[in-house]
Amino acid sequence: MTPSGQNLIVGAGTVLLVLSLSPLSAAAPSQPSQQQQASLPLDELVVTGTRTPRKVSDTPVRTEVVSGEEIRKTHAKTVKEALENVPGLLLRRVHGKSGYEIWLQGLNADRVLVLIDGLPMTATTGSSMDVSQLNTLAIERIEIVKGAVSAQYGSAGMGGVVNIITRPIPEGVVGSLTLDGGTYRDQNPSGDPNDVAKRNARAAVSLGGSHWRWRLSAARQETDGIDPEPDNWARPGDAVERSHLTNRLEWHPGDGHQVTAQLRYFREEAGSRYVLARPGNPVNAGKDELAERWRGTLLGDHQPESGPQWHWRLVHETLDDTTSKFTPLGRFDHRESTHTVSRASGWTQFQPFDRHQVQIGTDLSRASLEQYKDGVSELSGDGTFTRNTREGWLQATWFATEHSELVAGVRAQRDSDFGNHVAPKLNGRYELVDGPDIGVYLRGGWGVGYRVPNLKERHYRFDHSELGYVVRGNPDLQPEESDSYQLGWGLNYRKEAWFEVNAFLNNIDQLIQTESDPSATENGVQVFEYANVDRARTRGVETTMGWQFSGDWKLSAGYTYLETEDLDSGQRLTRRPRHHGTLSLTGGTPVPGLSWLARMRAQSSELVDQESGAESPGFTTADIKLNQSIGDHLTLFTGVDNLTDEQRNFNDNNDFGPVSGRFFYAGLTLSFGPTP
Numbered sequence: 001m002t003p004s005g006q007n008l009i010v011g012a013g014t015v016l017l018v019l020s021l022s023p024l025s026a027a028a029p030s031q032p033s034q035q036q037q038a039s040l041p042l043d044e045l046v047v048t049g050t051r052t053p054r055k056v057s058d059t060p061v062r063t064e065v066v067s068g069e070e071i072r073k074t075h076a077k078t079v080k081e082a083l084e085n086v087p088g089l090l091l092r093r094v095h096g097k098s099g100y101e102i103w104l105q106g107l108n109a110d111r112v113l114v115l116i117d118g119l120p121m122t123a124t125t126g127s128s129m130d131v132s133q134l135n136t137l138a139i140e141r142i143e144i145v146k147g148a149v150s151a152q153y154g155s156a157g158m159g160g161v162v163n164i165i166t167r168p169i170p171e172g173v174v175g176s177l178t179l180d181g182g183t184y185r186d187q188n189p190s191g192d193p194n195d196v197a198k199r200n201a202r203a204a205v206s207l208g209g210s211h212w213r214w215r216l217s218a219a220r221q222e223t224d225g226i227d228p229e230p231d232n233w234a235r236p237g238d239a240v241e242r243s244h245l246t247n248r249l250e251w252h253p254g255d256g257h258q259v260t261a262q263l264r265y266f267r268e269e270a271g272s273r274y275v276l277a278r279p280g281n282p283v284n285a286g287k288d289e290l291a292e293r294w295r296g297t298l299l300g301d302h303q304p305e306s307g308p309q310w311h312w313r314l315v316h317e318t319l320d321d322t323t324s325k326f327t328p329l330g331r332f333d334h335r336e337s338t339h340t341v342s343r344a345s346g347w348t349q350f351q352p353f354d355r356h357q358v359q360i361g362t363d364l365s366r367a368s369l370e371q372y373k374d375g376v377s378e379l380s381g382d383g384t385f386t387r388n389t390r391e392g393w394l395q396a397t398w399f400a401t402e403h404s405e406l407v408a409g410v411r412a413q414r415d416s417d418f419g420n421h422v423a424p425k426l427n428g429r430y431e432l433v434d435g436p437d438i439g440v441y442l443r444g445g446w447g448v449g450y451r452v453p454n455l456k457e458r459h460y461r462f463d464h465s466e467l468g469y470v471v472r473g474n475p476d477l478q479p480e481e482s483d484s485y486q487l488g489w490g491l492n493y494r495k496e497a498w499f500e501v502n503a504f505l506n507n508i509d510q511l512i513q514t515e516s517d518p519s520a521t522e523n524g525v526q527v528f529e530y531a532n533v534d535r536a537r538t539r540g541v542e543t544t545m546g547w548q549f550s551g552d553w554k555l556s557a558g559y560t561y562l563e564t565e566d567l568d569s570g571q572r573l574t575r576r577p578r579h580h581g582t583l584s585l586t587g588g589t590p591v592p593g594l595s596w597l598a599r600m601r602a603q604s605s606e607l608v609d610q611e612s613g614a615e616s617p618g619f620t621t622a623d624i625k626l627n628q629s630i631g632d633h634l635t636l637f638t639g640v641d642n643l644t645d646e647q648r649n650f651n652d653n654n655d656f657g658p659v660s661g662r663f664f665y666a667g668l669t670l671s672f673g674p675t676p
Helices: 003-021 034-038 068-073 455-459
Strands: 064-067 089-093 100-104 112-116 139-146 160-166 172-183 198-208 212-223 235-254 257-276 283-302 309-327 330-350 356-373 384-401 404-415 419-434 438-451 461-464 469-472 480-493 497-516 526-547 554-566 579-588 594-603 619-629 634-641 663-672
Touching (some): 064 068, 100 112, 198 663, 356 455, 384 455
Parallel strands (some): 112 160, 469 526
Antiparallel strands (some): 064 139, 089 100, 198 212, 212 235, 235 257, 283 309, 330 356, 356 384, 384 404, 404 419, 461 469, 480 497, 497 526, 526 554, 579 594, 594 619
16 A cells, blocks of 8 residues: 555544544434334343343343444454453453453353354364454354353353354345554554554355345455564564455245355464573564364254244364464474364254243264374374263243243263263343333342363473473363352343343362472473362452433443452462453434444453462553444444553563554445345
8 A cells, every 4th residue: 555545544534533522523412213222232132041032131141242233333353352342351362372362250261162153163272262363244243141150051161151143144135345454653563653554354245035045255354463663573463364254055945944054264374573582692583373264054943933943053163273483593393283173953942831931952062182293293192182072951941920030951961081960050030120111120040160171281282391391281180160150130221221230159169270290390391280279269240331312322331340269379360350341432423424432441450470469550441433424335434442552561571451552543334235
């Protein structure tokens, strides 16, 4: 792009920002239209907690939602960006990688299950999912269930579930193209503040008839990284290129029946640069990584007008990951890993009696892992390990009265390595006040969490002898178990204003952590091993509130207080801030088609090391987003991320604040076909 084109992007963004902050934006909000009233947040339908479509305000299993409208208005390109303003949800950088993982209610990403349309994915690191690798192009909404209270999900969902719901294909011919780019100004790796250091392109086209529908979507993301000192070799923010391609086909043979086939391809190339700290002789070094994911799914939903519903799911996914490190002397540590996951699922729903609903389902799963370093397996034994799981679950819903509902569930699991386990669940909701204007309710849940050690924790050997340490798996690990309690009270006024407070408690036994093995340490190389070493507790209170006081104007806020404790040492768990808050305000302007959104996130300091008591400082960030619609098929948008320019001190190993500083961007979306 030419310098004039680069300046145009920054200039356009500045103009729109000035417009939004002008006195025009303080004008009185307009009255909501019927379409806007129909999209009230509490009327959003969710399925993750019970598999039955329920409104957010009515579901007995507490579910939080990031709507497709919010994803669009905030210009989120990845699931990581879409989840940034969810109260109590922490996004942590994946250790040793450029991506981000999800922590819920004080439980880390190894214990959070990330799904697409209710089906599992391969963990990017072998343990957790990098949600910055997931594009938002065809996402209808994202649902979050915290804690181990739903019988719908088994091992790995002990901390909660994040379910990404994809958008169905509409009838007619529909298409869209989105282009945007932005700059980190003086932190662009090129050293040119006007360089477009981050670029995105997304496109989709669909053809929909009454029986057959098809959609092809693609996305490309490129970032040159982030570099506060472009003249130095080290670059704190990695250079990343991501490509996404999705092909989806739907068959609608009749009312209530649908079969969906989908094939996804993902490719990521990432490059990091750092300095190896060797006394008197620091060495410039780096790492290149290539990740490729293939995912195929086949889904069937059959809901006749009378009689039982039947649903079935098939998925197979393969993730290949290759990394190599380098210095001026050459390349080393060439690693190749392959992760696979396969699942066949089926469930039925029927109503045996009035006020009773029953669901019965089964899941058959298989996972495998193999990994090599310089051609030699890093896993014990023959170098390839698999795990097979058979699960059955039952959920019974009793609508006891017009104002009360009880959901009891149980999930039985048979693992090829750990045998049988049964996990009961119980949820309920009671309407204290159900008036035309005021609604008040109680909602609570209890569930037993259960997580078997993954293949990486049991069989992996991570040899970093050149850096002074080795991490090895432990085949004798035992499953983790937990008790999860959720209790909430909520109030809403005409579904336009709402307040909810939810208390939670998670007790975890046999928590898997890494610990030093002094007997195995030799030649100055420390050996760490996975072990069942800890009992832990996380507890706290989450509050959310909001007010959609007109169709264009909405205020929402959330606050989470979190206490954590290692029950063996009595100390706080690391990397969990006590306080976390979010604030969002969306508004319109007298300028036709121009709307704006401002968001703020804040967290307190967090413990980094139990022995030294070192802490990472708290921080506050803010974003501003603008959208200008021109007719039905063109939207211009711009924004500033991290307006406060909060950024970690890269010379302080205990500072885990934001990696990226202030970021300016602008873009446009062109579309054709019927609008929703």
